[in-house]
Amino acid sequence: MEINAVDIKFETEIKDKINQKTKPVGSLGQIEDIALQLASIQSNKAGKLISNITINKPVAIIFAGEHGISEEGISIAPSCVTRQMVQTFLTGNAAINCFCTANNIDLKIVDAGIVEPITKDYPNLINMRLGAGTKNFVNESAMTDEQVELGLSYGEQVVTPIIENGTNLLIFGEMGIGNTSSATAITSRLIFADVDLCVGVGTGITAEQLFKKKSLIEKALKRFSSNAPLTVLKEVGGFEIVEMTGAILAAAKAGVSILVDGFIVSTAALLACRINNNVRDYLIFAHESDEFGHQLLLAHLKAKPLLNLGLRLGEGTGAAIALPLLKSAAAFYNNMASFEDAGVTI
Numbered sequence: 350m351e352i353n354a355v356d357i358k359f360e361t362e363i364k365d366k367i368n369q370k371t372k373p374v375g376s377l378g379q380i381e382d383i384a385l386q387l388a389s390i391q392s393n394k395a396g397k398l399i400s401n402i403t404i405n406k407p408v409a410i411i412f413a414g415e416h417g418i419s420e421e422g423i424s425i426a427p428s429c430v431t432r433q434m435v436q437t438f439l440t441g442n443a444a445i446n447c448f449c450t451a452n453n454i455d456l457k458i459v460d461a462g463i464v465e466p467i468t469k470d471y472p473n474l475i476n477m478r479l480g481a482g483t484k485n486f487v488n489e490s491a492m493t494d495e496q497v498e499l500g501l502s503y504g505e506q507v508v509t510p511i512i513e514n515g516t517n518l519l520i521f522g523e524m525g526i527g528n529t530s531s532a533t534a535i536t537s538r539l540i541f542a543d544v545d546l547c548v549g550v551g552t553g554i555t556a557e558q559l560f561k562k563k564s565l566i567e568k569a570l571k572r573f574s575s576n577a578p579l580t581v582l583k584e585v586g587g588f589e590i591v592e593m594t595g596a597i598l599a600a601a602k603a604g605v606s607i608l609v610d611g612f613i614v615s616t617a618a619l620l621a622c623r624i625n626n627n628v629r630d631y632l633i634f635a636h637e638s639d640e641f642g643h644q645l646l647l648a649h650l651k652a653k654p655l656l657n658l659g660l661r662l663g664e665g666t667g668a669a670i671a672l673p674l675l676k677s678a679a680a681f682y683n684n685m686a687s688f689e690d691a692g693v694t695i
Contacts, residue, residue, distance in 0.1 A: 352601045355630035359392040360385070369687040379655060383633060383678040387606060390631060391517070394604035402679035407454045407608075407672060408511050409520040409665045410596065411438060411445065412504075414461040414588030415482030416527030417491065418569075423562040425553050428482070428526045432463045434664075435524060439471045444662060445522060448669035454520065459507055461500070462588035477503040479588045486534070486585045487565045488572075497583050497591055504595025512603045518675070519600050522665020523589045523613045529640065532616040534566045534585035536642050538576050539619055540649045547642035549612075553661075578623040586620075593617035598624060601631040608675065609634045610668040611660060612643035619646055635671035636660055 366388075367381050368374050375381060387402045413435045419428040437443045438458050449456045455473075460466060462479045479500050483491040492500075508519060525531075529549065537547045548563045566585075573584050582591050594617045600607050601621070609618050609632050621628045629650065636656035637644055647654060655674050660667045688694070 350598050350602055350625060352598065352625045352627040353393070353604070354627040355389050355393050357389070359389060359398050362398050363388045363392070367682065369689070370681065370685045371688055371691050371693050372685075377681065379653060380674065380678045380681065382653065383655070383675055384682040386633060387675065387678060388682060390604060390606050401683040404518050404676055404679055406514065406516040407518040407520065408457060408516050409445065409449055409454050409522055409669055410457045410459060410507060410511075411522040411524055411665055412459045412461045412589035412592050412596075413463055413524040414479070414528075414590075415464050416525055416531060416587050417483050417485035418487060418530050418565065419527035420485055421487065421561065421565055423530060423554060423558050423565065424526045426526055428464065431524055431526045432465055432467070435460065435463060435467060438524070438664075439467065439474055443664060444666050445664040445669060448666055452669055452672045454669055454672065457507075457511070459592065461503070461592045475507055477507060477592060479503070479591070483587055486531070486569050490584050491531070491586050492583055492588070492591070494583055496588070497579055497586070500588060500591030501595035501598065504592040504597070505599035507592065508596045508599050512600065512605055516605070518606045518608060519596070520608045520610065520665050520668040520672070521593050521596060521614045521617070522610055522668070523593065523663055525587055525589050528587050528589065528613050530562060530566055531585055531587045531590055532613045533642050534569055535581055535590070535616050535620065536646050537566070538570060538581050538585070539578070539623060540645060542645055544570065546645060549640040549642055578620045582620060590617050590620070594620045594624070597621040597628060601625070601628040605631065606633060607631050608668045608671060610665045611636065611638040611663055612640045612646070613663060614665070614668075615643055615646050619650065622650065633675070636667035638667070
């Protein structure tokens with residue numbers, strides 16, 4: 350997939366516009382960084398320096414899939430909760446629904462491979478099933494090569510019509526009991542960090558479960574030696590993670606900004622960057638979660654997350670909460686007077 354890097358040819362002019370606003374240089378901190386990134390992405394897509402940053406029709410997409418490793422009892426809930434939560438998303442009663450409503454974000458749910466599919470029709474449900482959950486990656490590959498390739502394609506198929514409808518900012522979220530185990534295994538292998546450092550309590554497991562989780566992930570990583578992203582996805586990935594990876598690649602190819610949520614989504618972002626490093630230019634990291642593996646991953650990608658609120662829910666909630674910061678960055682870039690306009694001398 351051909352993905353263009355964000356060219357720095359407009360950077361000097363964008364920085365000059367930001368620095369000429371009626372404020373001390375750099376005094377808006379990361380809000381200025383976000384304005385620079387958004388303006389650079391949108392100027393590159395337009396092929397000229399844009400006068401205004403736009404945030405058009407933001408959409409959050411939750412990818413849901415079940416994990417074979419959940420049968421090991423290393424999560425706070427059984428795998429059936431994945432489907433139950435998907436049902437809650439569809440009926441509009443979960444945390445992500447609240448935050449999307451509060452921030453005027455459209456919400457889509459993708460069944461990437463929960464065990465029992467939702468048979469009732471919902472306008473915001475997208476069926477991109479790769480199977481009824483992955484295999485238990487402790488003892489065998491989580492999925493096949495064919496499922497990896499199809500999953501990347503499915504992710505592209507999900508976002509393409511949304512982007513064609515005018516969306517220029519995408520938020521990705523996930524649901525899948527056991528997916529912090531996948532995220533930990535992927536992160537450990539791709540950034541060459543010990544499982545001990547990457548593993549965490551997820552949404553709140555016991556010390557005994559944490560020890561077991563660590564041991565099982567270490568056992569899984571001993572099965573294979575490759576750090577090639579597609580192989581890592583095949584061996585220890587999740588259906589929702591592979592489809593998110595494909596979606597991130599497609600969004601970057603289209604020149605669309607991507608607001609990255611927590612540990613699981615950041616894992617998909619890391620995979621996408623390993624497939625094509627130019628993806629990194631389009632990623633805005635919403636928050637730093639309590640998972641130490643996520644903190645290591647963010648440091649590896651040289652990311653500066655916007656928020657640190659102790660979040661560890663997933664669903665895309667951290668990204669939805671962070672969206673107003675992007676809107677604020679656009680507002681000051683577009684509307685704040687320059688020293689010359691305001692007649693202010695310093």
